[in-house]
Amino acid sequence: MRSRCATQYPIVLIHGSGYRDNNKIGYWGRIPAALREEGAQVYCSRQDAWGALETNVELLKDNILHALSDAGADKVNLIAHSRGGIEARQVIHHPMLTGKIASLTTISTPHHGSRTMDALTKPPQWMHKFLSLFVNGWFRLWGDKHPDFFHSSRQFTSAWCEEFNRTCPNDPNVYYQSYASSMSCCRSDWMMAFSYFVIRRVEGENDGLVAADSAAWGEFQGVVSTQVRRGVSHADIVDMRRRDLPGLDIRQFYQTIAEGLKQKGL
Numbered sequence: 001m002r003s004r005c006a007t008q009y010p011i012v013l014i015h016g017s018g019y020r021d022n023n024k025i026g027y028w029g030r031i032p033a034a035l036r037e038e039g040a041q042v043y044c045s046r047q048d049a050w051g052a053l054e055t056n057v058e059l060l061k062d063n064i065l066h067a068l069s070d071a072g073a074d075k076v077n078l079i080a081h082s083r084g085g086i087e088a089r090q091v092i093h094h095p096m097l098t099g100k101i102a103s104l105t106t107i108s109t110p111h112h113g114s115r116t117m118d119a120l121t122k123p124p125q126w127m128h129k130f131l132s133l134f135v136n137g138w139f140r141l142w143g144d145k146h147p148d149f150f151h152s153s154r155q156f157t158s159a160w161c162e163e164f165n166r167t168c169p170n171d172p173n174v175y176y177q178s179y180a181s182s183m184s185c186c187r188s189d190w191m192m193a194f195s196y197f198v199i200r201r202v203e204g205e206n207d208g209l210v211a212a213d214s215a216a217w218g219e220f221q222g223v224v225s226t227q228v229r230r231g232v233s234h235a236d237i238v239d240m241r242r243r244d245l246p247g248l249d250i251r252q253f254y255q256t257i258a259e260g261l262k263q264k265g266l
Contacts, residue, residue: 005258006039008266009102010071012064014045015238016082017152020143021046027081029239034251040258043067043076045084048144050135053090053155055146060091068100075102077261079254081238082210083156085109085178085217086164092171102266103175104218105257108207108237111178112214113161116202121154175266176218181207184231192233209234224253 013021013028021027021044032042043066047059067076078101080088085106092101135149154160170176182205186193192208203211205223212223225231226247235241239250 002037003039005035005255005262007041007077007258007262009075009077010041010043010067010073011035011077011079011258011261012043012045012067014060014078014080014084014088015047016080016084018049020049020139027238027240029242030251031239031254035254035258038255038258041071041073043070047084047087048146049139049142050144050147050149050152052146052148052151053087055148056087057090057094059145060087061094061096064091064097064100075100077102077266078104079107079257080104080109081107082109082234083152085111086155086161089168089170089217090164092174093168099173101171101174103177103261103264105261106176106178106215106217107224108181108210108215108234109178109217110156110210110214111161111165111217113158114156114199114203114211114214115158116199117153117156118158119202121157170218175264177221178215178217178219179221179237180210180212180215180223181232181234181237182212182223182225183207183233184225184229188229188231189233189235191235196233207232207234207237224248 015021015027019027035042045060045063047056064076078088088104129150132150139147183189183196186197189208196206196208199206199211205212226245230246236245
């Protein structure tokens with residue numbers, strides 16, 4: 001059996017907002033299989049797509065406890081994408097998980113918030129709440145237990161993240177590292193062309209949803225891109241389309257992360 005990614009502790013992949021991870025249409029594409037092929041024990045989280053931080057952390061805590069029990073492990077390594085990184089940072093401090101988290105790797109997580117979201121949440125609150133009724137209803141049909149689009153989306157703002165960073169410091173017993181991703185132009189990903197253009201004007205380099213400078217936390221490992229002009233979008237970095245990118249093997253990228261954790265004895 002291959003053991004390149006055989007970390008000491010199992011890996012829990014934590015998805016971001018707006019998408020429910022499930023066995024039929026997985027959020028992480030071919031990544032879990034690629035990690036398992038190289039010896040990793042891998043579990044996927046099942047928190048709500050648009051749950052607020054407070055309710056999603058409880059769901060995430062249950063998922064982590066299940067992984068610990070199923071694997072017979074003392075700790076887990078967390079790898080989180082987008083908003084999942086914020087939820088992971090909070091769940092590390094859950095009293096039922098004290099001493100049970102070995103590391104947290106965040107990928108394209110808006111740790112420092114989004115100035116674009118600051119602008120989008122300025123209109124009258126009744127408009128935001130009205131839209132939330134439709135979003136909550138749709139995602140409840142898709143399995144969300146506690147959808148709360150209004151509060152969840154506002155937890156991307158700069159002010160909210162600044163306060164969160166102040167009240168949720170890093171656990172000194174946990175290894176933290178982070179990556180950003182970056183599109184090179186609007187044509188890099190047609191699904192995120194408009195959002196990339198808007199965020200580029202407001203915040204600079206971004207992957208279609210998260211600015212590169214907002215993603216740095218702990219030991220920052222840099223911006224993931226390709227060797228060609230295309231770049232890497234917010235969807236590309238989690239293999240959402242299940243296809244190879246020119247100049248970047250996304251499965252190899254995650255295998256390298258796991259290999260690095262293994263070398264650290266994690």
